[in-house]
Amino acid sequence: xxxxxxxxxxxxxxxxxxxxxxxxxxxxxxxxxxxxxxxxxxxxxxxxxxxxxxxxxxxxxxxxxxxxxxxxxxxxxxxxxxxxxxxxxxxxxxxxxxxxxxxxxxxxxxxxxxxxxxxxxxxxxxxxxxxxxxxxxxxxxxxxxxxxxxxxxxxxxxxxxxxxxxxxxxxxxxxxxxxxxxxx
Numbered sequence: 001x002x003x004x005x006x007x008x009x010x011x012x013x014x015x016x017x018x019x020x021x022x023x024x025x026x027x028x029x030x031x032x033x034x035x036x037x038x039x040x041x042x043x044x045x046x047x048x049x050x051x052x053x054x055x056x057x058x059x060x061x062x063x064x065x066x067x068x069x070x071x072x073x074x075x076x077x078x079x080x081x082x083x084x085x086x087x088x089x090x091x092x093x094x095x096x097x098x099x100x101x102x103x104x105x106x107x108x109x110x111x112x113x114x115x116x117x118x119x120x121x122x123x124x125x126x127x128x129x130x131x132x133x134x135x136x137x138x139x140x141x142x143x144x145x146x147x148x149x150x151x152x153x154x155x156x157x158x159x160x161x162x163x164x165x166x167x168x169x170x171x172x173x174x175x176x177x178x179x180x181x182x183x184x
Contacts, residue, residue: 047095047125049133053108056123059095066105072113076169080114083176087157089121090149092142096128100146103168107148110169150175 047059057064091107093100104123111121124136126145136142140149144161150172151157158175165171 046127048127049125051123051125053121053123056093056095056104056108060101062101063105063108066101067109070106070109072106072110072169073167076167076173077110077113079173079176080110080116080119080169083114083116083118085152085176085179086118086120087176088151089119089172090136090140090151091121091123091146092126092136092140092149093123093146094126094128094130097145099162103146103164106168107172110172148172152179 047055051059057067089111091104093104111119124133126132126137126142130137130142130145140147146160146162148160148168149156150159157179160168160171160175166174
């Protein structure tokens with residue numbers, strides 16, 4: 001319904017401005033949608049299943065930056081260098097997960113500096129819904145990402161879930177030391 005006090009020109013300009021406002025709101029909504037965790041993960045190349053350390057570092061530059069900047073505790077590195085038993089380390093991480101971006105590069109750097117061939121590490125990328133890869137998630141009862149599971153044979157020695165208590169390398173060493181001392 002037109003107001004008789006408004007000119008046709010004013011009404012036309014108002015309609016143009018309203019259409020422009022709708023377009024801006026649509027684009028704003030689209031930008032918000034594109035920034036959602038699921039879309040961000042898809043854009044950065046969400047990785048699921050068994051992946052290599054190199055693939056993690058190449059997937060998102062932030063992993064390499066954090067790895068290069070991290071300075072692990074020297075005493076932990078020295079312990080890991082001389083650790084005699086063979087252990088398997090299963091690292092459940094998500095390319096979409098901020099805690100993974102924070103802690104997994106630290107673990108990678110720690111294990112690189114230790115250079116101990118008896119510490120076998122496997123990285124398993126988990127999807128944002130924490131449903132894939134189901135066979136690994138069920139087998140190891142993974143509820144939190146990241147989770148680092150330390151195994152000796154088929155026995156779990158311990159795990160680090162989401163945030164380390166002290167630092168990733170110190171928590172890892174404490175798990176190994178508990179086994180050395182036979183502490184449950």
